[in-house]
Amino acid sequence: xxxxxxxxxxxxxxxxxxxxxxxxxxxxxxxxxxxxxxxxxxxxxxxxxxxxxxxxxxxxxxxxxxxxxxxxxxxxxxxxxxxxxxxxxxxxxxxxxxxxxxxxxxxxxx
Amino acid sequence: xxxxxxxxxxxxxxxxxxxxxxxxxxxxxxxxxxxxxxxxxxxxxxxxxxxxxxxxxxxxxxxxxxxxxxxxxxxxxxxxxxxxxxxxxxxxxxxxxxxxxxxxxxxxxxxxxxxxxxxxxxxxxxxxxxxxxxxxxxxxxxxxxxxxxxxxxxxxxxxxxxxxxxxxxxxxxxxxxxxxxxxxxxxxxxxxxxxxxxxxxxxxxxxxxxxxxxxxxxxxxxxxxxxxxxxxxxxxxxxxxxxxxxxxxxxxxxxxxxxxxxxxxxx
Numbered sequence: 001x002x003x004x005x006x007x008x009x010x011x012x013x014x015x016x017x018x019x020x021x022x023x024x025x026x027x028x029x030x031x032x033x034x035x036x037x038x039x040x041x042x043x044x045x046x047x048x049x050x051x052x053x054x055x056x057x058x059x060x061x062x063x064x065x066x067x068x069x070x071x072x073x074x075x076x077x078x079x080x081x082x083x084x085x086x087x088x089x090x091x092x093x094x095x096x097x098x099x100x101x102x103x104x105x106x107x108x109x110x
Numbered sequence: 111x112x113x114x115x116x117x118x119x120x121x122x123x124x125x126x127x128x129x130x131x132x133x134x135x136x137x138x139x140x141x142x143x144x145x146x147x148x149x150x151x152x153x154x155x156x157x158x159x160x161x162x163x164x165x166x167x168x169x170x171x172x173x174x175x176x177x178x179x180x181x182x183x184x185x186x187x188x189x190x191x192x193x194x195x196x197x198x199x200x201x202x203x204x205x206x207x208x209x210x211x212x213x214x215x216x217x218x219x220x221x222x223x224x225x226x227x228x229x230x231x232x233x234x235x236x237x238x239x240x241x242x243x244x245x246x247x248x249x250x251x252x253x254x255x256x257x258x259x260x261x262x263x264x265x266x267x268x269x270x271x272x273x274x275x276x277x278x279x280x281x282x283x284x285x286x287x288x289x290x291x292x293x294x295x296x297x298x299x300x301x302x303x304x305x306x307x308x309x310x311x312x313x314x315x316x317x318x319x320x321x322x323x324x325x326x327x328x329x330x331x332x333x334x335x336x337x338x339x340x341x342x343x344x345x346x347x348x349x350x351x352x353x354x355x356x357x358x359x360x361x362x363x364x365x366x367x368x369x370x371x372x373x374x375x376x377x
Contacts, residue, residue: 064301065373090353092270094141095199098148
């Protein structure tokens with residue numbers, strides 16, 4: 001009988017400690033998790049979309065045409081075309097013909 | 111005199127209002143118009159289904175009358191969707207550079223013919239007396255939509271081709287300018303031009319390959335027939351060819367940048 005009483009007390013003590021720890025851990029996880037999410041969100045807000053750096057490898061050994069205005073103009077134009085080539089939407093999915101339900105029928109299908 | 115001045119005032123007022131409206135009506139507005147009508151159509155379709163179900167279940171005069179009303183609304187909205195879609199497509203073509211005038215005019219004529227068919231059909235819908243008439247008109251629209259579908263895919267193909275042609279023309283212009291410059295450099299003799307000229311030939315080959323893929327895509331779309339069940343599959347295949355064509359243009363653009371770098375670098 002005494003043994004059972006000790007067992008009950010032990011069980012209550014154990015379960016209260018275990019339960020308390022579990023709740024505390026859960027609370028910590030939630031608080032830190034939330035904070036982390038907030039931090040992540042803040043980071044996302046701060047971090048601006050990174051535009052890939054332009055590949056402007058320095059020409060160590062420039063020719064007499066490195067600063068030629070015609071060449072520079074052509075270069076600029078090609079870069080512009082290249083940018084547009086990358087951006088172009090070649091699907092135009094929004095303009096696919098509309099899907100219409102065109103079966104107008106008033107006979108019961110057998 | 112007073113009447114004439116009032117008439118003239120009203121005439122010029124309406125003329126200015128209509129011309130302002132025409133100037134503002136661009137692809138974006140036409141597309142929004144189409145989306146709005148499409149949503150309206152979806153709503154009508156769901157109402158039609160309910161009315162149809164009720165009529166098939168009860169078969170009363172009231173249910174028939176209701177079914178007739180909902181069918182008429184559905185067919186009218188369907189008609190509006192197709193017309194606004196074709197208008198949006200027409201304006202998309204108009205704002206796409208690169209399509210030849212001849213091709214553009216041919217598609218415009220076909221689109222206008224199609225729109226007038228739907229306008230005529232709209233009048234027929236208004237004149238329909240009973241449900242049976244509406245069912246018959248619905249079948250007519252379904253049959254005609256086969257042709258509308260093909261025209262839409264072909265017009266879309268022309269939009270994609272136009273974009274590619276425009277890019278190719280722009281790259282070709284730059285190739286001509288580089289050739290001129292290389293000729294000048296060769297005459298001066300202060301830099302070797304052999305390598306750049308060889309690379310330029312390779313770039314021109316890429317443009318030819320791009321053109322070939324684009325032709326292939328156009329041919330695929332030209333072969334579409336009204337009886338084809340999977341027109342969208344053919345269109346997707348054509349679109350894949352357009353993407354391949356586009357890839358060649360991207361490569362050509364990269365190569366041109368390398369050529370410029372070569373010209374800027376000493377031997």
